[in-house]
Amino acid sequence: MSEKPEVNIRENLVEVINLKKWFQIQSGMLDGVLSRETIYVRAVDGVSFNIRRGEVFGLAGESGSGKTTIGRLVIRLEEPTEGEVIFDGIDLASVKPSEMRKMRRRMQVIFQDPMASLNPRMTIGEAITHGLKIHFPGDSENHRDTAFNMMEKVGLTPPSSFYDKYPHQISGGQRQRVVIARALVTLPDLVLADEPIAMADVSVRALLLDLMVRLKNELNLTYLFITHDLATAKYICDRIGILYLGKMVEIGELRDVYTHPLHPYTQALMAAVPIPDPRERRTQTMPAGEIPNPINPPSGCRFHPRCPIAQAICSSEQPELQELELGHLVACHFAEDFL
Amino acid sequence: MTNNQSSEPDILYKIRKLVVEYHTRGVVVTAVDHVDLDIQRGEVLGLVGESGCGKSTLGKALMRMIEPPGEIVGGELWFDGTELLSLPEREIREYRGSKISMIFQDPMTSLNPVQRVDEHIIETIKVHEPETKKSAALERAQALFERLGIQKRRLNDYPHQLSGGMRQRTMVSLGLALNADLIIADEATTSLDVIVEAKLVDQLEEIRKEFWVTILLITHNIALVAQIADRIAVMYAGKIVEIGYVNDVFLNPLHPYTQGLLQSVPNIKFDEREDLFKMPGEPPSLSDPPQGCRFHPRCPHVMPICTQVEPQLLENSPDQLVDCWLYQNLPEGYESTIEVEK
Numbered sequence: 001m002s003e004k005p006e007v008n009i010r011e012n013l014v015e016v017i018n019l020k021k022w023f024q025i026q027s028g029m030l031d032g033v034l035s036r037e038t039i040y041v042r043a044v045d046g047v048s049f050n051i052r053r054g055e056v057f058g059l060a061g062e063s064g065s066g067k068t069t070i071g072r073l074v075i076r077l078e079e080p081t082e083g084e085v086i087f088d089g090i091d092l093a094s095v096k097p098s099e100m101r102k103m104r105r106r107m108q109v110i111f112q113d114p115m116a117s118l119n120p121r122m123t124i125g126e127a128i129t130h131g132l133k134i135h136f137p138g139d140s141e142n143h144r145d146t147a148f149n150m151m152e153k154v155g156l157t158p159p160s161s162f163y164d165k166y167p168h169q170i171s172g173g174q175r176q177r178v179v180i181a182r183a184l185v186t187l188p189d190l191v192l193a194d195e196p197i198a199m200a201d202v203s204v205r206a207l208l209l210d211l212m213v214r215l216k217n218e219l220n221l222t223y224l225f226i227t228h229d230l231a232t233a234k235y236i237c238d239r240i241g242i243l244y245l246g247k248m249v250e251i252g253e254l255r256d257v258y259t260h261p262l263h264p265y266t267q268a269l270m271a272a273v274p275i276p277d278p279r280e281r282r283t284q285t286m287p288a289g290e291i292p293n294p295i296n297p298p299s300g301c302r303f304h305p306r307c308p309i310a311q312a313i314c315s316s317e318q319p320e321l322q323e324l325e326l327g328h329l330v331a332c333h334f335a336e337d338f339l
Numbered sequence: 340m341t342n343n344q345s346s347e348p349d350i351l352y353k354i355r356k357l358v359v360e361y362h363t364r365g366v367v368v369t370a371v372d373h374v375d376l377d378i379q380r381g382e383v384l385g386l387v388g389e390s391g392c393g394k395s396t397l398g399k400a401l402m403r404m405i406e407p408p409g410e411i412v413g414g415e416l417w418f419d420g421t422e423l424l425s426l427p428e429r430e431i432r433e434y435r436g437s438k439i440s441m442i443f444q445d446p447m448t449s450l451n452p453v454q455r456v457d458e459h460i461i462e463t464i465k466v467h468e469p470e471t472k473k474s475a476a477l478e479r480a481q482a483l484f485e486r487l488g489i490q491k492r493r494l495n496d497y498p499h500q501l502s503g504g505m506r507q508r509t510m511v512s513l514g515l516a517l518n519a520d521l522i523i524a525d526e527a528t529t530s531l532d533v534i535v536e537a538k539l540v541d542q543l544e545e546i547r548k549e550f551w552v553t554i555l556l557i558t559h560n561i562a563l564v565a566q567i568a569d570r571i572a573v574m575y576a577g578k579i580v581e582i583g584y585v586n587d588v589f590l591n592p593l594h595p596y597t598q599g600l601l602q603s604v605p606n607i608k609f610d611e612r613e614d615l616f617k618m619p620g621e622p623p624s625l626s627d628p629p630q631g632c633r634f635h636p637r638c639p640h641v642m643p644i645c646t647q648v649e650p651q652l653l654e655n656s657p658d659q660l661v662d663c664w665l666y667q668n669l670p671e672g673y674e675s676t677i678e679v680e681k
């Protein structure tokens with residue numbers, strides 16, 4: 001496989017293997033003197049998954065699940081404590097910083113808040129061509145045309161009427177499109193979309209989702225779509241991974257996970273999402289307690305203190321992620337009961 | 340509104356022709372524009388709309404909490420028989436907190452970070468009921484915390500030591516401590532995780548029944564309203580465009596904006612409709628709203644009159660009001676271009 005990587009199309013664009021990220025806690029000076037132990041937040045604690053070329057892979061979970069950290073680790077904005085990220089056959093840990101800069105063209109990001117991620121003193125044109133200047137410096141006479149082309153693709157038309165404007169001079173929906181254009185203008189392979197439309201109003205969301213899917217197909221992109229909004233994820237993700245407290249609890253085709261969740265946490269999460277129909281009011285009760293502190297996560301299965309079906313083994317043994325149905329992986333000692 | 344009906348609804352809060360403006364750098368933004376609204380005693384009313392539609396401003400105006408550069412420039416606020424806009428500031432303070440209580444998206448902005456939670460509740464009680472003893476107030480706080488499923492000992496905590504869900508429940512307990520008649524929850528569940536949100540919603544439902552409290556739920560989360568509210572009011576660009584019982588509005592939305600909005604709400608359940616409706620355009624700026632009906636530039640049923648004359652929020656049926664020319668007699672000189680099934 002490694003002899004002619006340029007003609008070999010791998011099925012997996014990204015392979016994440018046993019990824020860990022522990023953040024050391026900034027403790028007070030006195031704490032540092034008094035305690036010999038270093039305290040860590042185990043934000044990501046041994047997560048493995050693949051992202052197939054051309055798919056939209058969703059990572060979903062509540063706050064503290066580690067989803068945003070995983071996204072940052074995958075595109076190497078953050079160094080892992082342990083584990084590997086293989087991008088198109090290349091172990092990112094082995095890539096030198098100078099090479100990494102070149103790799104950056106191939107992995108781009110769309111963040112949640114377009115106002116915060118756009119420089120208010122940069123025009124739309126400057127923002128979109130910025131990446132081109134870094135990655136294609138020799139081609140500067142074409143940057144404007146390349147940007148115009150991408151602006152048309154994302155619906156900022158005519159481009160000339162937006163190119164010299166500043167972010168505050170355009171609408172929220174248009175800013176969202178600028179952020180998308182800026183991410184895609186270098187023609188990346190992987191796009192990390194971290195809650196990309198969470199700030200957008202519901203009446204403009206459908207158009208943005210549609211745009212992202214259309215561009216994915218047109219430009220052969222692969223998305224890592226990070227979200228807390230399971231209802232929206234349904235309209236864009238092909239497969240989804242559900243995280244709880246730094247661990248992956250379930251992975252599968254979106255339809256399988258949504259219609260037939262096998263992990264008790266996924267089941268609770270799905271039941272908690274409100275359905276926009278007054279005839280279908282929720283009757284299930286919600287799991288007890290709240291998400292525990294990741295500094296000192298529960299032993300065994302991390303969900304066991306809140307789990308309605310927990311047994312003795314759940315507090316002592318950590319369940320492994322196993323493939324219980326074709327392409328449907330679950331980390332639960334008793335998930336087979338739900339098959 | 341339904342004067343001829345024998346069983347007239349018990350109206351707790353009657354809002355008439357309310358206008359709230361913001362004045363900044365010579366620009367006048369009319370965030371709430373001649374809003375009429377009845378909140379029925381004991382109901383959960385969901386007020387939904389997208390960002391900038393004026394729903395939060397409306398919520399604050401109901402407590403007369405609009406601060407400069409904003410101003411309530413007109414209308415009447417009849418709360419339980421008293422017109423609040425004509426009251427002096429000193430008297431309105433007795434309403435805030437004790438009769439009308441508000442929960443915001445971020446409870447940390449309403450809780451004093453250096454004051455313990457029990458002190459918040461005791462102080463709130465003492466301000467409004469100076470005769471109540473501190474020990475009695477503490478007992479009430481403890482009972483409320485137990486009722487809301489928080490351990491009594493958490494009363495000794497400071498706000499930052501509580502989880503987001505506990506902080507919101509603390510805010511609910513502040514309202515309940517004084518037997519508020521109306522709780523206004525402005526995006527109160529928005530920053531919470533979905534399971535925590537679902538639990539808070541369950542509790543609001545329970546306390547509504549137990550304490551006979553009325554809840555105005557202001558939110559952009561339309562699905563949440565379907566789950567908990569009795570009635571829904573839809574706001575667009577400073578106006579209420581439709582109001583009715585959730586069963587009527589969700590199953591038979593009348594206003595084209597409501598129709599489009601409901602079809603753009605993602606639904607986690609798989610059913611026959613798997614595409615979201617792609618509504619063209621974006622909500623208008625309130626400093627320069629379109630003439631006529633504010634929705635007309637995005638409306639698939641736009642008629643000549645819609646671009647020129649504003650429609651009124653009128654009864655389509657006794658329980659469902661809509662602000663749209665499709666359902667109203669057109670003035671002379673205008674013709675309908677659309678066949679509408681009434």
